[in-house]
Amino acid sequence: MKKTAQIITAVQQKGGAGKSTMISCLAAAMSDDGAKVLIIDTDPQESCVEWAEQNEVSNLDVVPHHKEDSVFDLIDKLESRYDVILVDTAGYDSRMATYAIQASDLILIPSGGSKKDIMGAARTWLHANNLTKRNREAPEVKIVLWKVKPGTNVLSNAKESLEKSGLPVLSAIVPNLTGFDEISWTGGLPDGKARQSVKQFLASLQLGKHLQFYERKAA
Ligand SMILES: Nc1ncnc2c1ncn2[C@@H]1O[C@H](COP(=O)(O)OP(=O)(O)OP(=O)(O)O)[C@@H](O)[C@H]1O
Numbered sequence: 001m002k003k004t005a006q007i008i009t010a011v012q013q014k015g016g017a018g019k020s021t022m023i024s025c026l027a028a029a030m031s032d033d034g035a036k037v038l039i040i041d042t043d044p045q046e047s048c049v050e051w052a053e054q055n056e057v058s059n060l061d062v063v064p065h066h067k068e069d070s071v072f073d074l075i076d077k078l079e080s081r082y083d084v085i086l087v088d089t090a091g092y093d094s095r096m097a098t099y100a101i102q103a104s105d106l107i108l109i110p111s112g113g114s115k116k117d118i119m120g121a122a123r124t125w126l127h128a129n130n131l132t133k134r135n136r137e138a139p140e141v142k143i144v145l146w147k148v149k150p151g152t153n154v155l156s157n158a159k160e161s162l163e164k165s166g167l168p169v170l171s172a173i174v175p176n177l178t179g180f181d182e183i184s185w186t187g188g189l190p191d192g193k194a195r196q197s198v199k200q201f202l203a204s205l206q207l208g209k210h211l212q213f214y215e216r217k218a219a
């Protein structure tokens, strides 16, 4: 099979849900496993660029990119050099996010447990589906319950509402833990429980056969 990178994009219309943290953690965890990883940071805030500046992660490159019309060209140019290209987007419905969705093989929508987050996730899911349903190969789209508090009514209500609406939610949740806040200062992966939850999140994506790098490794 010709090696071209899998394109994974984080989108969520509701800001602050954890897109940049999720992309950074996924990038560091996959590069730990030997994947060659590129992050394209399309958010003017450049959170992933800043995170990467704190600490060198081997096998990982990060490029800021803010020109909507050339994001496909950038991917075309770079995809043969990487196993995975992770794209971070801004927390609003932008033209850049539309391009990134169109270019993706897998779309991850992080969502907290609040009604605003869940409504943002549902709208983002609908938007991503509408944009890609006539693609020859429509991308997978998954909602990830991120920055949630296990065992709370908020979490069970959020899960129930997603399931009732038939929205695809990943089985692993990523809890609200201070370790995640620390990585904007330290770079790399978080420590302790937060690191464990990143590994579980990665394992859940692998189990669902969502990550081509591991599928190729196993073949
Ligand atoms: N699992 C978590 N537990 C605790 N804090 C978290 C978690 N994930 C992210 N955070 C914190 O929440 C804040 C928002 O996260 P992040 O910047 O990743 O969201 P975002 O969706 O990229 O936001 P924006 O829409 O502004 O781009 C940050 O301060 C981050 O450190």
Ligand SMILES: [Mg+2]
Residues within 6 Å of the ligand: 019, 020, 021, 043, 045, 047, 088, 089, 090, 091
């Ligand atoms: Mg962000």
